[in-house]
Amino acid sequence: MSTSDMTPTRAASGRIRELVRRIAVDVFGTSETDVPIPGFTIFTDRRLDDPLAGLRAALLMRLVAEAQLYDYARTARAAGRSWDQIGTVLGLPIGDAPVGEVAFDWLVCGRAPDPDREGMRSFRTSSAYWRCSTCGAQVTDDGPFESHPGDNETSHTDICTRHWAEVAAWAQRTGRTD
Known part of the structure; x- marks a missing residue:
């Protein structure tokens, strides 16, 4: 592959792989060895001497990334992005x-997308919490499950223009005023 074939995503993936390898060495105490690539005389591949250290490093990366998914989703909600927009970025639905x-x-709620699971909405106890970037209130977000925005998000201030704009859009979309 030439450098012109390198997309920003592919380059970022390479940097992440390198970071996992560095964490395996620096944090989990393994070392690296250059191993000849079959069929080449001068090219080598870097390998970890203890692949379990690589596994530990990759698991750490995954746990941090999963926490970041939630943090960035909460920040996106606070910035006015919808759960539909977040799901689209994540490549959902399943x-x-x-x-x-x-x-x-x-x-x-911590329920991974599963195309075979029926009734994903049958029992829900979790909520997201974020600070509204418009009114500054700590909002409880129960998800996009009800029609009226006030049933999905509570604790916006009475003068929150973002929340009232969502309510007005709902009223126009549904023809209801309640």
Whole structure:
């Protein structure tokens, strides 16, 4: 592959792999060895002497990344992004459930998307909490499961223009005023 074939995503993936390898060496105490690549005389591949250290480093990376998914989703909600938008970025939906509901179930309730699981909404106890970037209130977000925005998000201030704009859009979309 030439350098012109290198996309930013592919380059970032390479940096992440290198970071996992560095963590395996620096944190989990393994070392690296250059191993000849079969069929080449001068090219080598770097290998960890203890692959379990690489496994530990990759697991640490995954746990941190999963926590970041939730943190960035919460920050996106605080910035006015919908659960549908978040789910779309995550490449959801899986199965027939609405994209926003699947994203909420995954990131807040801890239920990974499963195309074979029926009734993902049957029992829900989790909520997301974030600070509204418009009114500054700590908002409880119960997910995109109800029609009215006030049933999904509570604790916006009475003068929150973002929340009232969502309520006005809901009223226009549904023709309801309650």
